[in-house]
Amino acid sequence: AMFRRKAFLHWYTGEGMDEMEFTEAESNMNDLVSEYQQYQDATVEEEGEGGEQEDEEHA
Numbered sequence: 001a002m003f004r005r006k007a008f009l010h011w012y013t014g015e016g017m018d019e020m021e022f023t024e025a026e027s028n029m030n031d032l033v034s035e036y037q038q039y040q041d042a043t044v045e046e047e048g049e050g051g052e053q054e055d056e057e058h059a
Contacts, residue, residue: 002008003022013019 003026009019009022012022
């Protein structure tokens with residue numbers, strides 16, 4: 001949200017950073033979050049399947 005408003009961007013561009021570096025970093029972060037969500041979804045599905053089997057074994 002702050003990047004979209006360009007809040008504090010002048011501090012970084014004044015020190016030599018380019019605005020494109022922020023865009024690239026945002027894209028990298030979004031990719032990383034998506035990757036973690038895929039792993040989280042896969043783990044939840046495996047736990048759901050495994051949990052049912054454990055209940056049947058203990059019955």
